[in-house]
Amino acid sequence: MTGNILAHLTISAEKSTKVKGGLFLTGSRVTLNLPAVPVRYLYSGWQSWSLTAWVKTSRPVRPMRPSILHPMQTDPVYARETCPHGSWYGAVELPDGQTVFLGALGLESHVLLDGKSLTGWYENGNGEWFLASGDESEFMTRYAELLSKRFGIERDASTSASGFSFEPYRVWCSWYSLYTEIQEQQLLKILSDLGLFNSPQGLPFDVFQVDNGWQVSIGDWEPNSKFPSGMERLAARIKETGRKAGLWLAPLLVVPSSSTYREHRDWLLHDKNGGLVPAGFNWGEQLYALDTTHPAVLDWLAALMKKVRSWGYDYFKLDFLYAGALPGKRTVDMPREAAYRNGLKVIREALGDAYLLTCGAPILPSIGLCDGMRIGPDVAGHFTSHRDDNLLMNFSIPGVRNALRTSFNRLWLQPLIHTDPDVVYFRSRQINLTSEQKSLLQDMAQICNFKASSDIPAWLTDSERSALREFLESRPDVRKIGRTTYQINDRKVDFGLHIGMPPLPDTFTNLQGTIIGGLANVPALMKVFDKLGRDSLKKTLKQYPV
Helix, strand or coil: CCCCCHCCCCCCEEEEEECCCEEEEEEEEEECCCCCCCEEEEEECCCCCCCEEEEEEECCCCCCCHHHHHHHHHHHHHEEEECCCCEEEEEECCCCEEEEEEEEECCCEEEECCCCEEEECCCCCCCCCEEEEEEEHHHHHHHHHHHHHHCCCCCCCEEEECCCCCCCCCCEECCCHHCCCHHHHHHHHHHHHHHHCCCCCCCCCCCCEEECCCEECCCEEEEEECCCCCCCHHHHHHCCCCCEEEEEECCCCEECCCHHHHHCHEEEEEEECCCCCCCEEECCEEEEEECCCCCHHHHHHHHHHEEEEEEEECEEEECCHHHCCCCCCCCCCCCCHHHHHHHHHHHHHHHEEECCCEEECEHHCCCCCCCEECCCCCCEEEEECHHHHCCCCCCCCHHHHHHHHHHHHCHHHCCCEEECCCCCCCCCCCCECCCCHHHHHHHHHHHHHCCCCCHHHHHHHHHHHHHHHHHCCCCCCEEEECCCEEECCCCCCCCCCCCCCCCCCHHHHHHHHHHHHHHHCCCCHHHHHHHHHHHHHEEEEEEEEC
């Protein structure tokens, strides 16, 4: 088939209008009858960690394991869908190489491929769609332009969503070396080892960000006993080095061990039968979500953000934000992604001019309200694993290949937000990555112009420290030169070999995975695994002090 493929499609929609780059369609449900069964489909994951990738349509769609993690890794409404599908937009590649793209211009929308039919629908009411074909970079750029107008992003090339310099900060984050095993004196030692921001010996991180582990519990956002001087004093010490103070919170989650859970059960998201909506399982506890339409919750969120701002923090990584958009019965009856956006607006306003990085966040509903967004799963000290790829078939689990795959396919978001592909590694201690694999992470960070690391200075050799400093100070010329290739100064980097899907496991391996995935759904066993992980980390930190 030659020419504009859109002219050869049978389109079912209430209205169709020609626009720059394609067509506008209107309807609560639109359907395209394609000339042939596509060979590949572009999955669009719901939130930061959810799989986003081109996948062969011949590959069966199987629910990832374990199901206890569905609320925190994918949109639970569609977690068991067996047709190629995705949130807000989707694209297909036909046998002749032509592509067709269908993207919603509103929230609570989904796209699904069934044979030769590509269908998009809104969960609530009518909406508009952008239909295009041709070069992927061109139609994704046009889609970003349309979303920018729809979500009210008004900025020039020098300012971000909250008015800060458009140049993203360079961030040192505690998570990927210390995880929850952080404490005050340890962080002060690391801060000292990083040196003063402007000193010749210092590492030029703009932000020193304290990650998970400082709080009493998820839902009780006060410093625990490991931070005896308080968070205000820690922020002051960070600023004495010439850096901004950053802080991690998961403000839309609560756990049963928190006083917020015990005292305010009415604040939590419930299902239609009155039970609590599960938001996943982590840190040895069941997670639950706050109802972001409840007036008391909104007041609490605003007060919390103003409190942490008053401590002296001006960079915030807000995590596990998908909780605000889970399906459930709310105090105010409104669509779930609109309810999330309602809560995020309150948070944004209360934070004022602080930098807001969203993580574990629904993608489209966050646009226009944050400065930066994590665009892939967490990285880890390994590239990939047999457990994740073959037994669990879970591509939202932390790992370098999972992070690269989804981050690469979300680079189209760069005109709308700072795209955070997660941290890079330079250390050789406590890491299981080759030099090439570490370089891929570093190259992705250069493409995103978002540079972060958790490398502890005491764990770096002199050459590794010098390489990290050179990376932080570098400003390479970056150009996209092919579908999966970039030119970074005089080097060509091809991500094509690293972002594909692994082969499907054989029958016996799949059976093993079914058993293991089922066991992982048992909370008691998950608690045991969590404890073993924490014990192992404590042993490592004793062996390799900071």
